[in-house]
Amino acid sequence: MTDSSVDYGAVFKALVAPLLVMTPDFVILAASDSYLKVMGRGQADLLGQDFFAVFPPNPNDPDAIEDYLRASLERVVATGERDFMAVQRYDLEATGRQGVFEDRYWSAINTPVLGPDGEVELIIHRVDEVTDLVQQLGRSGERGVTGARAELETMRTDVYVRARQLLDVNERLKQTTSALQEALxxxxxxxxxxxxxxxxxxxxxxxxxxxxxxxxxxxxxxxxxxxxxxxxxxxxxxxxxxxxxxxxTATPTTTEPVDLAHLVMDELERRTLTATVLTRLDKQVVVCASRIRLARLLGNLLANAERHTTTTIEIIVTTDPPNAVLEVIDDGPGIAPADRERVFERLFRLDDARRQDPGGSGLGLPIAREIAQAYGGHLYAADHSTGARFVLRLPFAA
CATH class of the missing domain: 1.10.287.130 (Signal transduction histidine kinase, dimerisation/phosphotransfer (DHp) domain)
Known part of the structure; x- marks a missing residue:
């Protein structure tokens, strides 16, 4: 149970650990006294300010770590989880001396504070300064035997380089883990x-x-x-x-020269369509792919067009160097711009598609796009005055 008689603001200000509180868009709301002391700043310098405006990176430091710090804070906002940062160099601009930076080394922990809805409301940024330790490694040895200073300087450099390498590896691991989790x-x-x-x-x-x-x-x-x-x-x-x-699984398939006009005519002879089909087919538009898979792609586009068209389907084969272009157009209700990418998501179906074909699986268009990508091409839904227009672009056969 919370004791309302405790002044938590006073407790926060008096904490030994240097702490900063900021919003999810990195506006500073509060800082402990120890944080102000470490940073050499006053409350008036920080409150209400953007963190990276108050503490800009050293423009003369090619290894400035602003991107890592910003990425850590953004990750906290996105995941709602605490993020630890390895030892890093982040120089501070000297108070009252614009453009003059002091060498500083830190480790940091960024912790989210979640609201009732589970969203991040605040970020607590805790730092531990290790500047003295790192610099001591450089100064030690001045009174020792010959060569000690060089060895300790090498040690200091190695510690910093290793920390940077660990930070880089940690960032890549986090990105990989996030991608794997999303795939799962x-x-x-x-x-x-x-x-x-x-x-x-x-x-x-x-x-x-x-x-x-x-x-x-x-x-x-x-x-x-x-x-x-x-x-x-x-x-x-x-x-x-x-x-x-x-x-x-990227199962390899045998490729061959495929004339798109011949492919269209063969597919139309094989299928019995209920709609009227108009064609405009340029000759000698040849691509290199699996004929069977391109027939599957075209069949899926025709099935989709037949499901939605009112009266007519139009098929166009033409060229737009260095690509061959195949278009399938229907005169149905069309696809809203906001849904033109979503229709290629596996199992996604528009309301109209569910009404037209309740037993459909929502896999036809995703399969068609993945076949196109397998041969270096692209399939997308494009603008059209009436109905839907699907455009396939594939490289010409060499």
């Missing part, structure tokens, strides 16, 4: 969503079979037709998951 989170979400999509047709299939078994005299043909559609849907989802697994 994406993988967990993907497995969960994919399992949900698989469960729907499985549930439908089981229900239809249970009904058929409970009514042995009923006509089985409608049940079998429904079961076949559910089985086909399961097969499509599994095929999509296998394709994504191959793309994720």
């Amino acid at each position: 989170d994406r993988q967990r979400r993907f497995v969960f969503d994919a399992s949900h999509d698989l469960r729907n047709p499985i549930t439908g299939l089981l229900t239809e079979l249970e009904v058929a078994l409970s009514e042995p005299d009923s006509d089985l043909h409608p049940v079998l037709r429904k079961s076949l559609r559910d089985a086909e849907r399961l097969n499509d989802i599994v095929a999509d998951l296998l394709e994504l697994a191959r793309l994720d």
Whole structure:
């Protein structure tokens, strides 16, 4: 239970450890007396000021550590977790002597203070100065045997260099850990969503079979037709998951020259589309890729266009050196600018897509983009006056 009679402000000011309190955007709110003493500043110099404006880096120090300190503070805000910094050099501008910096060495701990909503409200910045220790290493030996000073100077330099190296390694490890955690989170979400999509047709299939078994005299043909559609849907989802697994593991595939105009004509002959298809196909637009995978990419774009179009789908093959360009355009409701990247996220589906095809998995467009990237290209949703326009750009075959 909190004792309201305690003056916590006075306690903070009197703490031996040099402490500074700042906002998540690094505006200084309070400083302990020991912090003011160490820094050679007064309350009026600090309060309400941006930390990096009050303590600018030494412009003459190529190893100025401002970026590391700023990265540490930003990491605290982003993660809500304490961050430790190795020994570092951060020179201070001499009081009343603008542009004149004093050599200073520090270790620091940045600690978040969380609000009721779990967001970072304050940052407590604690420093421990080790300047005297580092400089003592340099001064020691002046009274010793010949060569001691040089050895101790080397030791001092080595300590500082090793600290900087540790700091660099620590920063890289934190970035790698963050990236790995993000990848794991994406993988967990993907497995969960994919399992949900698989469960729907499985549930439908089981229900239809249970009904058929409970009514042995009923006509089985409608049940079998429904079961076949559910089985086909399961097969499509599994095929999509296998394709994504191959793309994720970068499984090498045989490449060959592929004429995009021929690819489009072959795919249109193979498919029976309900919409009218218009084509404008330049000749001799050749790329180097797997014909099977490019057919999968084009098939996914056509399936998406057919799902959303009103009457007409347009396919264009042209050139924009050094790239070959393939466009698939429909005259449906189109894609809002804010959603043009989201449609390439795995399992993401717009509300309109869910209405048009409730059994869809949301994997077609992500697979198409990853196939494009596998061959050095890019697939994106572009502006169009009516409907959606998907543009594939691939390098010309050498």
